[in-house]
Amino acid sequence: MPLKRSGPAREPNGSAKAPIGVEAAEEARGDAAYRFLRQAILANELPAGFQATEVDIAARLGMSRTPVHEAMARLQEEGFVQILPRRGILVKALTPSDLLEIYEILIGLEGAAAERLASLNESEETSRVLDELGSFTDRMEIALGRGDLDAWADADERFHDTLVSRCGNGRIRRMIETVAGQSQRARRLTLHLRPTPTQSVVEHRKIIEAIRDADPAEAGRAARVHRRGARDQLVPILRRLNLTTL
Template structure:
């Protein structure tokens, strides 16, 4: 028996709606759809060779996530990147991770961060270099620190916060020097936790996240400039 989602009295297989959502989100993340761009459901449906129903369902989902807006009688628009809002979200993220480190001070630190130390405290020749792999490992690192704190609600909120930052955070490892810096900074944070110096670990963590925040802003603006230049030349 198949599961189906309904929209406008039509039946849409859930996998088709999910695939349309995933492809649209990739278009946003890769700046094929640029901030400020206007488009219609018909245009997207024609390009993706699907009906309007899964497109509409995907767009409403992206609207709830804050990526697009619907404009009366004008179709849809990609929402501009709001770096002031991103800065505010980053501050929430830092508070959540610092709080988790404080909770970690009352736990068995070795068992809590053992797996993370195996990944990040390794010789340079054993480090990952693929940008996407390092990004996923970095996500696991920060989620792992929060999980080690032992509060599932903090982990849930942190997960939601990271999802809101993902459109820019995934660009952090497109530069080789950022990969190297991340390994070194993660290892330093873990070393301080292992030694029980939670205050120093918190200081290093905040500095690490701030450096990443500034770097992804520069990379994002550069990629947006290049994407707009390429679009204007086509």
């Protein structure tokens, strides 16, 4: 007996449910819109105060409004934008006070991530993570030697992303994701206003050494010292230059 063709799947309220392939495509477009807009904000191509409607952004990206709406919601959750009812989005400014709060979170959670990595039993996975952390630190040193601060910043961000994403605690990773982009934004915008960050390479290697030595207390301490140093350098520069908002 041939299978009887059923009607479209329904949501609990009775409305037709989109086919799985359509949902997946919309999700992929939402991710693409999110990445594009986030990178544009980090690069200051969409500066603080920029405002656009959902329709305008969708037209620019050649997408429907649904994936753009999802991207805007994610960006609002991470503190990049504010959704204005019927007016689209506003790229939010970042103040020194905001940065102080963000670095409090980074200091605590990255310290915990380093402690956790140092607490794991030695394995091939731990060795791979250490190799990756060492590789990014080497890239930072090479970039500084050539005076390429943009390449240094890329490698620095990869180091911190790896430290958090590979520590084995998904909640730490998800919590840091909500603020890490904002700290990257501030560091990128002040990249050429700070002294050459030679100390960052030294401090990264101390973190790596403590993890390799399976010393959680020292790994956590080194990670927190490193982030405190970045905070204590960055925030006064913003204040001294009267950059009250970014």
